[in-house]
Amino acid sequence: MSKLLIVGGSKGIGASILADQISKRSCVNISRTPPEITGDFEHHSLDVLTDDLPAIDDLSTIIYCPGSINLKPISSLKEEDFRSDFDINVIGAIRVIKKYHRQLKRAEDASIVLFSTVAVSQGMAFHASVAAAKGALEGVVRSLAAEFAPSIRINAIAPTITDTPLAAGILKNDEMRKKMSDRHPMKRIIHPKEVAGLANFLISESAVSMTGQVLQVDAGITTIR
Numbered sequence: 001m002s003k004l005l006i007v008g009g010s011k012g013i014g015a016s017i018l019a020d021q022i023s024k025r026s027c028v029n030i031s032r033t034p035p036e037i038t039g040d041f042e043h044h045s046l047d048v049l050t051d052d053l054p055a056i057d058d059l060s061t062i063i064y065c066p067g068s069i070n071l072k073p074i075s076s077l078k079e080e081d082f083r084s085d086f087d088i089n090v091i092g093a094i095r096v097i098k099k100y101h102r103q104l105k106r107a108e109d110a111s112i113v114l115f116s117t118v119a120v121s122q123g124m125a126f127h128a129s130v131a132a133a134k135g136a137l138e139g140v141v142r143s144l145a146a147e148f149a150p151s152i153r154i155n156a157i158a159p160t161i162t163d164t165p166l167a168a169g170i171l172k173n174d175e176m177r178k179k180m181s182d183r184h185p186m187k188r189i190i191h192p193k194e195v196a197g198l199a200n201f202l203i204s205e206s207a208v209s210m211t212g213q214v215l216q217v218d219a220g221i222t223t224i225r
């Protein structure tokens with residue numbers, strides 16, 4: 001099977017995906033720091049926004065994980081916040097896709113998975129900057145799904161709050177965790193493995209007809225009152 005590139009496999013959801021995939025296929029990870037898990041995979045320590053991306057042969061699949069949770073009222077959000085959220089969520093993904101999409105075009109069942117957030121489809125206070133960036137990313141997913149069909153599938157996953165280093169500031173004590181859990185109809189905080197499970201499905205043969213989708217892992221928050 002051709003290689004899987006995970007950008008952001010050192011932590012959080014990406015680390016769960018890497019842990020699932022290293023026994024199944026050849027994996028390449030890109031992140032600024034190396035993953036804690038050991039095993040048979042290739043790692044490149046680099047910043048996806050500023051460093052040159054490595055050549056990778058026999059690549060068919062990309063999962064781009066870097067993102068942001070930058071929650072502030074509009075009075076505190078600076079233009080620079082919007083720019084930096086756009087950079088890590090959108091420009092980073094675009095850099096990676098532009099670097100490798102010709103290779104993916106030649107591969108069998110090529111696919112890409114990006115990450116949005118439930119705060120695009122649900123109005124959530126203090127999310128203007130991240131919602132702007134992720135909303136743009138959802139547009140990229142639908143547009144590229146049209147442009148790349150039938151050779152490359154591209155989908156996104158939109159999680160609600162998930163227990164990863166990115167969300168540590170929002171889940172930093174029991175009280176905050178309970179409050180966050182209580183906001184969700186399913187009364188739970190999502191584990192990164194659950195989101196990784198959907199990413200694993202989207203890059204698998206079982207999802208061979210799925211493209212242009214944004215799928216929520218949301219503990220019920222987007223559709224249930």
Ligand SMILES: NC(=O)c1ccc[n+]([C@@H]2O[C@H](COP(=O)([O-])OP(=O)(O)OC[C@H]3O[C@@H](n4cnc5c(N)ncnc54)[C@H](OP(=O)(O)O)[C@@H]3O)[C@@H](O)[C@H]2O)c1
Nearest residue numbers: 008010011012013031032033047048067115161162164166
């Ligand atoms: N966690 C949540 O509650 C939540 C909710 C909604 C949406 N999401 C979205 O889900 C995705 C994954 O989130 P997560 O919580 O797993 O994030 P995370 O815990 O912050 O992990 C992000 C990964 O990306 C890497 N990374 C970040 N910036 C990078 C850069 N400039 N260059 C290279 N690698 C970089 C990090 O590694 P290094 O630090 O080693 O570089 C890490 O491996 C994100 O797009 C996020 O916006 C998350």
